Amino acid sequence: MEFPEDFNQLELLNTHGHLIPRGASSLWTGSKNEEEEVEDDEGEHSEQWYLEQEETLKDKPEELILWAAENNRLSTVHRVLTADPSLVNCCDEDGYTPLHRAAYSGHTDVVSALLAASSKVNPRTIDGWTPLHSACRWSRVTVASFLLQHGAELNAQTNGGLTPLHLAACHTSASKTDSARTLELLLSQRHLKPRLCSSSGETASEVARRSGPHHFLFEMVEDCVNVVPIS
Structure with missing residues (x-):
């Protein structure tokens, strides 16, 4: 499917996030209701x-x-x-x-x-998502840290220009704590490029400003003000 250059993947995440293919939907042979039931009961199945x-x-x-x-x-x-x-x-x-x-x-x-x-470490889906994108989208901070330690591309961009930081900034996780920790992990990386823009022209900081309560964390990567007098 072709999308215009200004296509905003983040808007799609906000409106249709529950429909994002996370792999299982491609192989599921039951009905939609059965699939939802399996997701709702995740972790409660017997051996x-x-x-x-x-x-x-x-x-x-x-x-x-x-x-x-x-x-x-x-x-x-x-x-x-x-x-x-x-x-x-x-x-x-x-x-x-x-x-x-x-x-x-x-x-x-x-x-x-x-x-x-x-x-x-960095295979791409048809939409250009790497495993690190997936981990950050769902606030899997431990996995994200592990992937980064093993060479995951910190600044990889999807077909829509989204970086792992953009996805973490969406604040769509059910766990606010894990969402904040995922952002902190990414923002603490020395090779992070926080000002990369998505295809719709937004930086991750701009996404965070309108999407959740964690925008203040981006102070970690803001330019410092030099208060030392120039001699």
């Missing part, structure tokens, strides 16, 4: 439920590892990669890899295992 899901995907290794990465099934991830190491960089129809899925779900152990298995 038997997970085993049944794995059984249905046993002959579809690409789908299995994507599902396992999203659902924190570390032993399954290890098993699939032992059988076929190349699957570490597989992706769904939206371009989401196992690393993307583990990143937006906040599963640090799975992220670590995937990187140890030679996952690409």
Whole structure:
């Protein structure tokens, strides 16, 4: 799908954020109501439920590892990669890899295992999102920190010009604490380029000013005023 140059991805996030493909929608075969029910019950499934899901995907290794990465099934991830190491960089129809899925779900152990298995650190979805974009969009601060330590592109821009900082500045996480910590993490990086603009011409600071209560954190990267007299 083609978008005009001034297309504002952040406006789309605000109005249709619940529809953002996070990988699972590409593989889900049930109804929309069933999908919503699964999301609502996330973390409340029994071990038997997970085993049944794995059984249905046993002959579809690409789908299995994507599902396992999203659902924190570390032993399954290890098993699939032992059988076929190349699957570490597989992706769904939206371009989401196992690393993307583990990143937006906040599963640090799975992220670590995937990187140890030679996952690409900066793979792109069809919209240009890296795993760091995904982690910052959902305020997964521990995962974001881990990705940065392993070479994630701090200033990577999506097709719409959004950086991880833009996405963190949206303040769309249910956890205000994690949203603030994610911003602090990014703003503390010495190679950050905070004044990069999205395709709609907005900096992350401008996004934060209209989107949430954490704009004051951008004082960390504002130019300091020199008060020392010039001799």
